[in-house]
Amino acid sequence: MLSSPITPFIFKNNFYHVKRDDFLTPFEGNKARKLYYFLKRNFPKIKKVISFGSNQSNAMYAISQLCKIKGWEFIYYTNHIPSFLKQNPHGNYLEALKNGMKIIEIDLRGDDLREFVLGLKDKNTLIIEEGGRIKESEEGIKILANEINEYCLKNSLKVFLPSGTGTTAYFLAKHLKVEVITTPCVGDSKYLKKQFDMLGGGKTPTIIEPRKKYHYGKLYKNLYNLWCELKIAGIEFDLLYDPIGWDSLLYHNLQNILYIHQGGIRGNISMLKRYKRKFG
Numbered sequence: 626m627l628s629s630p631i632t633p634f635i636f637k638n639n640f641y642h643v644k645r646d647d648f649l650t651p652f653e654g655n656k657a658r659k660l661y662y663f664l665k666r667n668f669p670k671i672k673k674v675i676s677f678g679s680n681q682s683n684a685m686y687a688i689s690q691l692c693k694i695k696g697w698e699f700i701y702y703t704n705h706i707p708s709f710l711k712q713n714p715h716g717n718y719l720e721a722l723k724n725g726m727k728i729i730e731i732d733l734r735g736d737d738l739r740e741f742v743l744g745l746k747d748k749n750t751l752i753i754e755e756g757g758r759i760k761e762s763e764e765g766i767k768i769l770a771n772e773i774n775e776y777c778l779k780n781s782l783k784v785f786l787p788s789g790t791g792t793t794a795y796f797l798a799k800h801l802k803v804e805v806i807t808t809p810c811v812g813d814s815k816y817l818k819k820q821f822d823m824l825g826g827g828k829t830p831t832i833i834e835p836r837k838k839y840h841y842g843k844l845y846k847n848l849y850n851l852w853c854e855l856k857i858a859g860i861e862f863d864l865l866y867d868p869i870g871w872d873s874l875l876y877h878n879l880q881n882i883l884y885i886h887q888g889g890i891r892g893n894i895s896m897l898k899r900y901k902r903k904f905g
């Protein structure tokens with residue numbers, strides 16, 4: 626179930642190696658790694674999962690798959706569902722609803738929302754934090770590290786991946802013998818360092834700065850164009866994290882890289898809709 630190929634990728638006259646975690650099933654990308662712990666174990670007492678985050682989150686969709694497989698109820702808190710989305714459900718939102726997710730709008734955000742959801746824990750309930758930022762993620766990400774460690778050593782490669790919560794990059798750095806490089810896509814470098822500390826500190830990934838400050842989830846023509854170029858070159862990446870990742874990689878001219886494709890293709894449907902509406 627876990628284990629994906631590494632494929633060659635030529636982009637802008639440079640040679641890259643790409644770890645294709647987008648091919649993983651039943652969930653794709655790093656969410657498959659993060660939820661592996663829950664998938665492979667039995668939890669006789671658990672009847673439901675509660676999570677929270679944005680209304681089109683890749684993690685939300687992956688958790689809905691997990692709950693469907695396990696026969697668990699899935700409750701998801703978000704602070705806003707736009708009326709456009711309610712009337713035209715699509716992307717991760719639609720697919721998660723199809724899997725039986727109950728989504729609840731709540732007028733809380735940030736730490737307040739987190740505290741509220743953590744307070745809902747009982748013996749029959751599993752809480753999975755936003756984006757799968759949980760220590761249980763380590764087990765699946767360690768397997769990813771084991772799959773690429775020898776390959777990187779043999780080919781003198783560094784590992785690169787864009788970060789949201791930084792959980793994937795953090796546990797990769799912990800378990801790999803080669804350098805792990807990442808760039809922040811959600812907050813700034815300070816936010817990312819804080820995430821690494823919260824996960825346990827120690828050996829942490831190298832952070833490179835993006836070319837400029839990109840706001841998470843905002844639409845940028847140059848990033849869309851880059852995404853199209855990547856697709857024409859042969860690989861569809863996600864539209865939220867990977868364009869910032871590749872833009873940073875090119876900006877810093879990093880060489881000898883194994884790029885981790887962390888999935889997220891389903892989420893592209895909603896991003897593409899937004900790009901079409903904004904830029905035509």
Ligand SMILES: *Cc1c(COP(=O)(O)O)cnc(C)c1O
Pocket residue numbers: 654655656683684756787788789790791792793794863866867887888889
């Ligand atoms: C969730 C996700 C990320 C961010 O992963 P973190 O472990 O939170 O840093 C990056 N790329 C894709 C495609 C994702 O779905």
